[in-house]
Amino acid sequence: MKIAIVGGGPGGLYFAALMKQLDPSHKITLWERNAASDTFGFGVVFSDETLGGIGNADAVVAEYMSRRFARWSDIDIHFGGETVTVGGQGFAAMSRKELLELLQRRCAELGVDLRFQTLAPPVEELEANYDLVLAADGINSQIRAKYADSFTPSLDLRPNKFMWLGTDQVFEAFKFFVKETEWGVMQIHGYPYSDEGSTFIVEMHEDVWRAAGFDETASDVFPPGVSDEKAIAKIRTIFEEELDGYEVLSNNSKWINFTTVRNESWRHGNVVLLGDAAHTAHFSIGSGTKLAMEDSLALAACLHAHADVESALSAYETERRPVVASTQRAAQASLEWFERIAQYKEQDPTQFAFNLLTRSRRITQENLRLRDPEFADAVDRNFAESQGLTETAPAMFQPFRIGGLELKNRIVVSPMDMYSAVDGVPGDFHKVHLGSKALGGAGLVMTEMVCVSESGRITPGCTGLYTEAQRDSWKEIVDFVHARSMAKIGAQLGHSGRKGSTKLMWEGIDEPLASGNWQAVGPSALPYGPGNQTPVELDRAGMEAIKAEFVAATLRAEESGFDLLEVHAAHGYLLSSFLSPVSNRRTDEFGGSLENRLRFPLEVFDAVRAAWPASKPVTVRISATDWIDGGNTSDDSLNIARAFVAHGAAGIDVSTGQVAKEEQPAFGRSYQTPFADRIRQEVAAPAGAAVIAVGAISSYDDVNSILLAGRADLVALGRTHLFDPQWTLHAAAEQEYQGPGAQWVPQFRAGRRKPPSSRTDAVRPRLSLLKEPESDADNTHLRWTPRAVSAPALAN
Numbered sequence: 080m081k082i083a084i085v086g087g088g089p090g091g092l093y094f095a096a097l098m099k100q101l102d103p104s105h106k107i108t109l110w111e112r113n114a115a116s117d118t119f120g121f122g123v124v125f126s127d128e129t130l131g132g133i134g135n136a137d138a139v140v141a142e143y144m145s146r147r148f149a150r151w152s153d154i155d156i157h158f159g160g161e162t163v164t165v166g167g168q169g170f171a172a173m174s175r176k177e178l179l180e181l182l183q184r185r186c187a188e189l190g191v192d193l194r195f196q197t198l199a200p201p202v203e204e205l206e207a208n209y210d211l212v213l214a215a216d217g218i219n220s221q222i223r224a225k226y227a228d229s230f231t232p233s234l235d236l237r238p239n240k241f242m243w244l245g246t247d248q249v250f251e252a253f254k255f256f257v258k259e260t261e262w263g264v265m266q267i268h269g270y271p272y273s274d275e276g277s278t279f280i281v282e283m284h285e286d287v288w289r290a291a292g293f294d295e296t297a298s299d300v301f302p303p304g305v306s307d308e309k310a311i312a313k314i315r316t317i318f319e320e321e322l323d324g325y326e327v328l329s330n331n332s333k334w335i336n337f338t339t340v341r342n343e344s345w346r347h348g349n350v351v352l353l354g355d356a357a358h359t360a361h362f363s364i365g366s367g368t369k370l371a372m373e374d375s376l377a378l379a380a381c382l383h384a385h386a387d388v389e390s391a392l393s394a395y396e397t398e399r400r401p402v403v404a405s406t407q408r409a410a411q412a413s414l415e416w417f418e419r420i421a422q423y424k425e426q427d428p429t430q431f432a433f434n435l436l437t438r439s440r441r442i443t444q445e446n447l448r449l450r451d452p453e454f455a456d457a458v459d460r461n462f463a464e465s466q467g468l469t470e471t472a473p474a475m476f477q478p479f480r481i482g483g484l485e486l487k488n489r490i491v492v493s494p495m496d497m498y499s500a501v502d503g504v505p506g507d508f509h510k511v512h513l514g515s516k517a518l519g520g521a522g523l524v525m526t527e528m529v530c531v532s533e534s535g536r537i538t539p540g541c542t543g544l545y546t547e548a549q550r551d552s553w554k555e556i557v558d559f560v561h562a563r564s565m566a567k568i569g570a571q572l573g574h575s576g577r578k579g580s581t582k583l584m585w586e587g588i589d590e591p592l593a594s595g596n597w598q599a600v601g602p603s604a605l606p607y608g609p610g611n612q613t614p615v616e617l618d619r620a621g622m623e624a625i626k627a628e629f630v631a632a633t634l635r636a637e638e639s640g641f642d643l644l645e646v647h648a649a650h651g652y653l654l655s656s657f658l659s660p661v662s663n664r665r666t667d668e669f670g671g672s673l674e675n676r677l678r679f680p681l682e683v684f685d686a687v688r689a690a691w692p693a694s695k696p697v698t699v700r701i702s703a704t705d706w707i708d709g710g711n712t713s714d715d716s717l718n719i720a721r722a723f724v725a726h727g728a729a730g731i732d733v734s735t736g737q738v739a740k741e742e743q744p745a746f747g748r749s750y751q752t753p754f755a756d757r758i759r760q761e762v763a764a765p766a767g768a769a770v771i772a773v774g775a776i777s778s779y780d781d782v783n784s785i786l787l788a789g790r791a792d793l794v795a796l797g798r799t800h801l802f803d804p805q806w807t808l809h810a811a812a813e814q815e816y817q818g819p820g821a822q823w824v825p826q827f828r829a830g831r832r833k834p835p836s837s838r839t840d841a842v843r844p845r846l847s848l849l850k851e852p853e854s855d856a857d858n859t860h861l862r863w864t865p866r867a868v869s870a871p872a873l874a875n
């Protein structure tokens with residue numbers, strides 16, 4: 080093949096070296112506009128997984144890198160006047176300059192035509208004269224811009240400011256310095272990369288950056304290679320204590336806003352994007368160079384394995400996209416956490432450290448327990464102490480009080496519509512469904528959305544509380560839960576609004592009924608989606624009638640014996656549709672501003688709260704974002720939650736979306752938890768209200784991690800309980816917990832231990848003559864100890 084590479088960073092160089100190894104007859108030319116000796120930045124970090132791939136692909140490069148690495152396993156988190164050290168992580172870093180020199184020499188030895196300080200020919204010329212054109216020209220890729228119609232890039236400029244610096248202080252571990260200054264919170268991301276220095280990245284929110292006066296040089300234009308020395312001098316002063324007499328080093332260092340790069344396609348004919356030109360991931364998870372070199376390995380392998388370029392590029396993108404998407408999801412969670420780091424400044428150092436470490440959701444409590452069991456145990460103890468509890472137990476099994484209601488544990492069975500009622504009356508199915516979840520150990524079992532009127536149903540199979548027969552049937556279910564389990568049971572009240580009069584879920588979710596339909600209503604005459612019924616816009620009389628229906632349903636819920644009530648103001652149903660500007664286009668006092676859009680939902684909530692016993696809590700479920708341009712955002716959700724809490728809500732159940740069919744949710748594991756976290760930190764916790772996290776949470780490890788980090792007070796699981804009605808008790812067995820937070824009913828108590836598998840009961844024979852001596856080495860806490868290292872010569 081004849082290959083053109085634009086960009087001489089690690090990704091382009093590594094790809095060239097790999098292709099030459101696979102077939103020395105490849106003719107490869109690489110253009111780099113900067114000099115070979117130019118490099119921006121200081122150190123690069125690799126994971127063991129990536130290093131294993133490099134070792135398999137190029138033993139020479141891997142051997143050299145391994146000799147130059149700084150290795151350590153500790154993370155030191157400096158916060159609130161204390162240092163929390165967590166071990167067992169495993170890091171390897173080296174100088175970016177040394178990495179580039181290594182790859183340049185390797186390419187030269189293999190016969191790659193390297194052209195530094197040379198602009199590449201126009202990409203049209205390269206396309207015509209080469210079999211493959213690799214665009215490794217970085218985050219500001221000109222090739223990507225040239226073919227933007229094909230690549231369809233998305234550039235997400237983030238609000239935090241950061242500056243890439245170095246220091247001659249050689250850190251012994253990965254360092255997070257989180258500093259409360261007079262202007263706000265600033266943080267340092269630092270790590271050693273050699274026996275001579277460390278990377279020292281300064282980051283802060285733009286508001287803090289401006290308050291500190293760093294915007295003084297915002298209009299200055301710094302040529303390539305020139306650093307913002309005025310800002311660096313101020314950084315030296317602010318972080319004088321952390322630098323401990325050492326120097327700050329600059330290298331083309333200036334303030335930057337991180338940009339997350341995504342592309343709908345990485346290919347245009349025989350042109351392909353690689354590394355930062357294709358995708359970026361925030362530096363807080365250390366993945367830029369790692370991702371680029373992994374791209375290179377995958378692309379070289381696909382080109383070698385396929386007969387033509389088109390098939391190879393297709394295979395490359397198919398293989399790499401899921402990996403990159405997963406990394407970018409983790410990086411997005413991490414960067415958003417650092418953007419809002421100030422909301423955690425009141426946490427104690429142990430909880431803050433755990434929160435920081437688990438911010439991307441890739442590290443969890445059980446993961447940390449494997450790496451550093453002493454720290455994991457300290458987190459459990461700290462959580463119990465912070466709750467005023469004497470018993471240390473998994474967080475999910477610690478009791479919780481919401482309003483005046485005491486729950487034995489922090490697991491909630493999320494409301495799930497079953498579409499199995501007849502004339503709104505719950506039957507045997509509902510008794511078995513909810514009863515089994517109560518017997519399964521959850522602290523709180525929630526009903527599906529119980530409709531306040533016949534015309535307020537979503538489907539003909541929805542339950543209600545608008546007749547005495549419905550009340551009596553619910554009472555039978557509630558009595559069973561109270562008599563047979565330790566669980567409490569709550570009713571979720573709602574009105575379908577413009578999403579009403581639709582088919583049962585398995586017949587066509589959100590599709591309109593073919594017959595027997597009823598008139599839907601809403602804040603405005605806007606259908607939920609194409610093909611849905613256009614609702615009648617409610618007038619004041621209609622709104623008053625519905626408010627009265629909520630009150631009547633509340634009274635029946637109390638007669639049924641429910642312990643808790645939840646007002647459903649999420650997912651595009653009636654109250655939610657009033658809250659969202661997507662569905663509420665009114666011009667009266669119930670539309671327009673958020674204050675106006677809140678008016679009717681708050682009137683309903685006030686009426687429910689007044690009719691419900693003061694000793695019992697009322698919660699509200701909200702959609703924290705509409706996932707639609709022009710819809711409610713996370714910022715809006717803070718004001719919505721704040722309003723309901725001010726009106727007496729004991730808790731906010733934080734979900735998202737389902738307001739309109741055109742939504743674009745960012746699905747992923749625990750994807751709604753960051754919204755719950757923000758509401759808890761900024762609204763609920765200061766006011767003494769609870770927050771319930773929900774959405775794609777399925778493991779007890781995730782549940783415990785969410786609670787220990789302080790992201791929520793309770794965790795609701797839906798589909799997980801459909802898969803396993805006794806999920807909570809099984810989670811207790813998995814964690815070898817037996818206590819008041821997980822009580823097996825007498826009839827099931829014989830099953831409270833996890834049954835042995837085909838292998839766990841095997842008794843193994845002795846297979847060694849002499850016992851291996853026990854090692855005194857503590858591999859949990861490995862610190863980087865600088866030492867002189869001589870670089871070996873490269874050899875073919």
